[in-house]
Amino acid sequence: MKPKSHKNNQWQQIYNKCNRWLIRPFKNHKLPVFILLVLVTAFLYVTAFPVAATIDTQNIVTLGVSIKNSPAQTQDLLQQGKVLYEAGKFAEAARVLQQAVKSFGSQGNELQQAVALSNLALAYQKLGNLPPAQQAITDSLKLLEKSSNSQNLQVLAPILDIQGSIQLDLGQAEQALNTWQRAEASYKQLGDRNGMIRDRINQAQAWQVLGFYRRGLTILTQLQQELQSKPNSISKAVELRSFGNALQLAGDLNQSRQVLQQSLSIAQKLNSPQDVSAALFSLGNTAQVQQDFKGAIEFYQQAAAIAPNPISKVQAQVNQLNLLVNTGQTAAVQTLLPQIQTQLTQLPASVTTIYAQINLAQSLIKFGTTPQAIAQICARALQQAQNLADKRAESFALGTLGSVYEQTKQWSIAQNLTQQALNIAETINAPDIAYRWHWQLGRLLKQQEEIEGAIASYDTAIGELQTLRSDLVVVNRDIQFSFKESVEPVYRESVELLLQFQQTHPSEPILDKARQRIEALQLAELDDFFREACINAKTVLLDTVVDKDNPTAAIIYPIILPDQLQVIVKIPKQPLRSYTVNKSQNEVEGTIKQLREYLLEPDRNEEVQALSQEVYGWLIKEIESDLKASGVKTLVFVLDGILRNVPMAILYDGQQYLVEKYAVTLSLGLQLLALKPLTQTKLNVLAAGLVQPPQGFQQRFPPLPEIKSEFDSISQAIASTTQLLDRDFNSKNLESKVNTVPFNVLHLATHGQFSSNVENTFILANDGPINVTQFDSLLRRRDQTRSEALEMLVLSACQTATGDNRATLGLAGASVKAGARSTLASLWHISDKSTAILIGEFYRELVKNQVTKAEALRRAQVKLLKDYPNYSRPGYWAPYVLVGNWL
Numbered sequence: 001m002k003p004k005s006h007k008n009n010q011w012q013q014i015y016n017k018c019n020r021w022l023i024r025p026f027k028n029h030k031l032p033v034f035i036l037l038v039l040v041t042a043f044l045y046v047t048a049f050p051v052a053a054t055i056d057t058q059n060i061v062t063l064g065v066s067i068k069n070s071p072a073q074t075q076d077l078l079q080q081g082k083v084l085y086e087a088g089k090f091a092e093a094a095r096v097l098q099q100a101v102k103s104f105g106s107q108g109n110e111l112q113q114a115v116a117l118s119n120l121a122l123a124y125q126k127l128g129n130l131p132p133a134q135q136a137i138t139d140s141l142k143l144l145e146k147s148s149n150s151q152n153l154q155v156l157a158p159i160l161d162i163q164g165s166i167q168l169d170l171g172q173a174e175q176a177l178n179t180w181q182r183a184e185a186s187y188k189q190l191g192d193r194n195g196m197i198r199d200r201i202n203q204a205q206a207w208q209v210l211g212f213y214r215r216g217l218t219i220l221t222q223l224q225q226e227l228q229s230k231p232n233s234i235s236k237a238v239e240l241r242s243f244g245n246a247l248q249l250a251g252d253l254n255q256s257r258q259v260l261q262q263s264l265s266i267a268q269k270l271n272s273p274q275d276v277s278a279a280l281f282s283l284g285n286t287a288q289v290q291q292d293f294k295g296a297i298e299f300y301q302q303a304a305a306i307a308p309n310p311i312s313k314v315q316a317q318v319n320q321l322n323l324l325v326n327t328g329q330t331a332a333v334q335t336l337l338p339q340i341q342t343q344l345t346q347l348p349a350s351v352t353t354i355y356a357q358i359n360l361a362q363s364l365i366k367f368g369t370t371p372q373a374i375a376q377i378c379a380r381a382l383q384q385a386q387n388l389a390d391k392r393a394e395s396f397a398l399g400t401l402g403s404v405y406e407q408t409k410q411w412s413i414a415q416n417l418t419q420q421a422l423n424i425a426e427t428i429n430a431p432d433i434a435y436r437w438h439w440q441l442g443r444l445l446k447q448q449e450e451i452e453g454a455i456a457s458y459d460t461a462i463g464e465l466q467t468l469r470s471d472l473v474v475v476n477r478d479i480q481f482s483f484k485e486s487v488e489p490v491y492r493e494s495v496e497l498l499l500q501f502q503q504t505h506p507s508e509p510i511l512d513k514a515r516q517r518i519e520a521l522q523l524a525e526l527d528d529f530f531r532e533a534c535i536n537a538k539t540v541l542l543d544t545v546v547d548k549d550n551p552t553a554a555i556i557y558p559i560i561l562p563d564q565l566q567v568i569v570k571i572p573k574q575p576l577r578s579y580t581v582n583k584s585q586n587e588v589e590g591t592i593k594q595l596r597e598y599l600l601e602p603d604r605n606e607e608v609q610a611l612s613q614e615v616y617g618w619l620i621k622e623i624e625s626d627l628k629a630s631g632v633k634t635l636v637f638v639l640d641g642i643l644r645n646v647p648m649a650i651l652y653d654g655q656q657y658l659v660e661k662y663a664v665t666l667s668l669g670l671q672l673l674a675l676k677p678l679t680q681t682k683l684n685v686l687a688a689g690l691v692q693p694p695q696g697f698q699q700r701f702p703p704l705p706e707i708k709s710e711f712d713s714i715s716q717a718i719a720s721t722t723q724l725l726d727r728d729f730n731s732k733n734l735e736s737k738v739n740t741v742p743f744n745v746l747h748l749a750t751h752g753q754f755s756s757n758v759e760n761t762f763i764l765a766n767d768g769p770i771n772v773t774q775f776d777s778l779l780r781r782r783d784q785t786r787s788e789a790l791e792m793l794v795l796s797a798c799q800t801a802t803g804d805n806r807a808t809l810g811l812a813g814a815s816v817k818a819g820a821r822s823t824l825a826s827l828w829h830i831s832d833k834s835t836a837i838l839i840g841e842f843y844r845e846l847v848k849n850q851v852t853k854a855e856a857l858r859r860a861q862v863k864l865l866k867d868y869p870n871y872s873r874p875g876y877w878a879p880y881v882l883v884g885n886w887l
Contacts, residue, residue, distance in 0.1 A: 088350025
């Protein structure tokens, strides 16, 4: 086939020259994974979830309305537009629909013209041309307002669905929500329950984009109850599948899997291969997010086997191949790859085909396939995107091709392609794509030693990410989102670049920017953990606290880079400073992992002290004299990566542990919830505890017989204490007490676990686990009825998931989401006898001596260390950490 234009000819030349250009050895490199999503149709719910299965098509010709007295030729134009749209030929569909709009206009048929305009808006939306899409849907609605045809209501509701989808794409989530609420009201007038359900799913996703995760999930839960009562039908199977995908997006993965299984079961009973395949595909997506890779591969295999059309089959196989590559199953990759390649060459050009090729290229980059073969796939996808005039797809294809040249170190070609991809993304106002190409451009400029330009590109990429923030997961519609691969490296590489630049161009503003990046990364991790923006409350800068409110505290920011450990330090009333520790990431992680293991073993005290002394040398030795000279009494650590897995209190100088000299606390970063010293507040404690774990958890968690002693010590220190013990401690009673009892300290003496997976972060009540999101919801309801702040959350028997570097996010997240100024918790579970002693001492110091929370914890830990020989080993007193406000 000959190129259709000079521009296409340019890329045909690239295609032909690939074998000549890409001759350098290829190295495996982690890059974002692109996975194709479902194409939207007029009636489809907002596809803000990663599904790439069979298209859920509905007739877009007249939006389900039969309009008489329209010339057959014009109706044929609508039919042609429908066929082209469903084939993914959106540019051609748009041209045909433009003709239909003009034809209906000349006939004076305003209702049918409105329908054609709404379909045209859909085509523009899929092309990434949002301004003309918005104009077309606005014109469509204006025509409906002018017309008094009795069929208006039937046309209005689905057109509003389209308008809401375009508004969400434009980042206008609040307007989209209002539009879908209006659409639901129209469907209600029509008695169309299916339409109402679709719009409620849309509304739930809009609430999530706006940051109201729980509200969105409440809507979905109510919908589930309504769906269960409906008789089995294809419509129900589709609605359940959409619901399951929305739950997956919201992070409720177990529930997502259950709902998708129901959808699959109905589709199987009704013998609908298309819906069976689609449900299996969605199950594969959810299993993949759950890191059940074996299950996901099996789901994709089954989806491909039953897929009724070639594109659905190849999409499932491409996703399967990606997992096979990621899990190192080389033989299986080599078996599946030729099948995919053969099918892709036989498929007609469409948006789905383009993204399947881009996703395949991304997988092959990681697999180590020859660059020329990958470049040929990208060039073919690029030419198809240009032929279809799909700007989003063109940007992805150009940028992915640029990443191939990045691997072969052909920097100027890679930069040219990346810049073109970036220009397109910015033209169509797509920050979710643009940040990727700014990031890629930053890497390329760094390689060419254009450091200041690289820093500027990283700055822009991170600016785009922070603009997207909580809706980042939602707006990525053409790729499967992975925080670890798609976001975290942008921050880390930026910090590394800034600190390297700072070594040759010393500058306090550069240091400040670097630590702000680390804080921004931690907040982004929390947002990803909870699938919404976590910290929106009024905060104060840590530097202000250190320089003015509490000038006896210093802040230490250890930052783990691939080749070194960088430490930034803020000492009261002094400028920022930094120093370098020549330890690679592998060395740091090896030492910390070993130290954590030894801390949990009873006979490793000498090894613990040796390793703790090594870490002390990294983080403290350089600034020892400055800390002493400045009268510092509290050390605030903003920890990075695996350093979060060990308590800083155990750092050892050869004579003493750090906790013997300083109060030690942790912070998420530069900002704290508004400060208020606890000594100025009367304490009211709500304490809940569970001696015996509930059924199903007794093998996993031991009894806690010393909880009664722990509660007695709290009561002795604080007169105002309300208790829920054993059977009384269930989720219903806890909710009741939270809403009715005045308290500012919530003390939970029960087993729990913190994990980087929100589903595995919970506390145990007598009636089972209370998930961190349920816990958050419970405390938020309290916030709506009571003005008293939660000063402290105490979790005295919880633990972080072993080997999970992000597990303390669950701990920190529980505090932040609860609105607590600070949280006291344990990194691992230890003897509940020593816990009872330590907790009692902690509360006594708070009340009797009116010291800060950090100092009260320090004194309680030193008490165990020095006065209780049986509990002097660090494994007993060290795991307790204070997160947040230390005053």
